[in-house]
Amino acid sequence: MIENVIKELTNKGFKVATSVYEMVPFYEAEDYHQNYYERHQKVPYCHSYRKIF
Known part of the structure; x- marks a missing residue:
């Protein structure tokens, strides 16, 4: 599921720095x-919104 999103972003040229782990x-x-x-x-100082889909 999330792997598909990461793959889609990668295919669009984005560098995905997210790591995926098993649920705990x-x-x-x-x-x-x-x-x-x-x-x-x-507004959270450490967050920004950028629509990419």
């Missing part, structure tokens, strides 16, 4: 971590 148990964070950006109404 997921532990949900504490309540004060939930919906952080919605609560603070800030």
